[in-house]
Amino acid sequence: MKKIILLLFISSLLFTARAQQDSQFTQYLFNGLHINPAYAGYKDDIYIQSFYRSQWDGVNGAPKSFSVAADGAFNDGRVGLGLILANDQLGAQSYLTAYANYAYRIRLGDNEASQLAFGIAAGLLQLGLDGNKLGGYQPGDELIPVGSQTNTVPDARFGIYYANKTFFAGLSATNVLAKYMAKTNTQNMMVPIPQPHLYFTAGAMFPLTEDVQIKPVLLVKDDTNGPSSVDLNAFVLLKQRIWIGGFYRTSFDFYKKDYLQTGLTKQNAIGAILEVYTSQNIRIGYSYDYSLNKLRDYNSGSHEISAGFYINRKDSRRNRELRCYDF
Secondary structure, eight states: OHHHHHHHHHHHHHHHTTOBOOOOOGGGGGOGGGTOGGGTTTTSSEEEEEEEEEOSTTSTTOOEEEEEEEEEEETTTTEEEEEEEEEEEETTEEEEEEEEEEEEEEEOTTOTTOEEEEEEEEEEEEEEEEGGGOOOSSTTOTTSOSSEEEEEEEEEEEEEEEEOSSEEEEEEEESTTHHHHHHTTOTTOOOOOBOOEEEEEEEEOEESSSSEEEEEEEEEEEETTSOEEEEEEEEEEETTTEEEEEEEEEEEOSSOOTTSOTTOOOEEEEEEEEEEESSSSEEEEEEEEEEOSGGGGTOOOEEEEEEEEEESOSSOTTTSOOOTTOO
């Protein structure tokens, strides 16, 4: 059975080598910069954060992702600047990216917390496929590339983000250029070609007591070559120090895609998320995903950890006004 699963996994690698998807981060909520360049600077202070995700633990060649992001607000908060470096590994595939982010924020009305931002990110993607990590069904299989193949292409991201004290919403697009730039150089190669992704996020903050807040959050993601998906999240904030939450992830038919396989399980995963302010400037997070599809029989879940650090934080957590987009 393990050999069959491995063969199916290798087959999926060869199929998806032409359609690289964005990496999956459950804790994107703690830093919207990973999916929307317009979020740059929204924490006001200079903030550095890293993610590490091990997906489908126990499956050989399963995805592993690492990312480091830094951003801050400048020019009296009107400009947000950020930088993201990320590395993804999926079996024989590799995906190394670097983006510089710029956001311009416009204050709406007299409320300082009510702001509309427009963002753009420009960067480079290094796409790779290591044929040495793949095995054919028979010797000399021409579907298996010889050695490693890499290609570097430019890319851009765009986004818009609105937030006030109690509500936020964002719309963004990633891999806007990479698909078209990669095609000009990879026609005879099997390196993964990234596909455009669209993201919509929205959330709100509701106070229950002085020390307890609840926050529902929605994420909708659409990949033009795959199924659309939605994350339903709910969090409780205790004493502005501990976030405790859970999520449910599933796919849905946002619009008709005749090229998709029929009969696929829509339910994807459920999980729990925890983030703690271990000190005034340090935040540590952990999340666990449990698969609801057939993969649950072959892995022990997905694990993700994050660590964030504020530099020169202007105000203490207790002295600053709590805003909906402050995770």
